[in-house]
Structure formats: C-alpha cells, structure tokens
Amino acid sequence: xxxxxxxxxGLVQAGGSLRLSCVASGLTFSSLTMGWFRQAxxxxxxxxxxxxxxxxxxxxxxxVKGRFTISRDNTRNTVYxxxxxxxxxxxxVYYCAADRRVGVTSTPALYDYWxxxxxxxxxx
Numbered sequence: 001x002x003x004x005x006x007x008x009x010g011l012v013q014a015g016g017s018l019r020l021s022c023v024a025s026g027l028t029f030s031s032l033t034m035g036w037f038r039q040a041x042x043x044x045x046x047x048x049x050x051x052x053x054x055x056x057x058x059x060x061x062x063x064v065k066g067r068f069t070i071s072r073d074n075t076r077n078t079v080y081x082x083x084x085x086x087x088x089x090x091x092x093v094y095y096c097a098a099d100r101r102v103g104v105t106s107t108p109a110l111y112d113y114w115x116x117x118x119x120x121x122x123x124x
Contacts (some may be wrong), residue, residue, distance in 0.1 A: 002026040002113050004096050009118030012086055016122075020081040022096030022115055029077040033099040036070060036081045037108055038092035038120075045095070049081060050104035059104045064090075088124045093117040 008020040020036070035050035049060045049070035058070055069082040079096055095118075097111035105111075 004098060004113055004115035006096055006115045006118040009120045011121045014086060014088055014122055014124050016086050017084045018120060020094055020118060022079045024077045030074040033101060033104055034072060034079040035097045035111060037095045037097060040092040045108045047106035052104050054102045086122045088122045091120055091122045093119050
C-alpha cells in the first residue's frame, strides 16, 4: 500500500520559517520524482517545487524561488520543503506528490500518488 504522509505544517508569523517533511512507504522512493503543491481556499492546486529522481534536477515556482528549498533523503524515503521568509500568501494546505516518470512536471494530474496535506498558516 502506497502512502505519503506530510509533517511540519503549522502557524507561523510572516517572515518566519517552517520545514515540511513527507515520508513515503510502499514504493521505491529512490525511483520517484517528488513534488510539493499547495492549495488555498477557492484556488486551484499550485505547483511549488519538484525534484527529479534520475538526475536530482530541481524546479521551483517563481513565487517561491529564493525562499523555499526542496531536498530529498533516499535513505529515509523522505522529501523536505524548507520554507523561509514566509508571506501571508504562502498560506495553504501543502501536499507532497510522487510521480513515477523521470522529469519534474508542474501538472498535478500527472502525479501518481498524493499525501493527505498539511496546513500552513502565515499570520501578518
């Protein structure tokens, strides 16, 4: 059974930091491209960052470049999202997702597995 479980969401003041973790089980983590997405109320799910399994290439949404960092630890079956300089507009439910293909895509429908999401709230 494939499971992705996110940890680390919470309430933070604007300018603060949070680190999200996503632990995968039931699949070969090292052969998965991993992505982070977010969804605010009334909005579509939005790509945040992704990391390829094959060459480690990393991609970010323009809105988070320079503030967020995605990384992975294949020994722990975990992908991380370090979020710094948080802004109120970063508030959303954050989801991790896994894709069995090679490259990173920003299209949610192309990801094979999803976590349940973790809430990030940023106070101004």
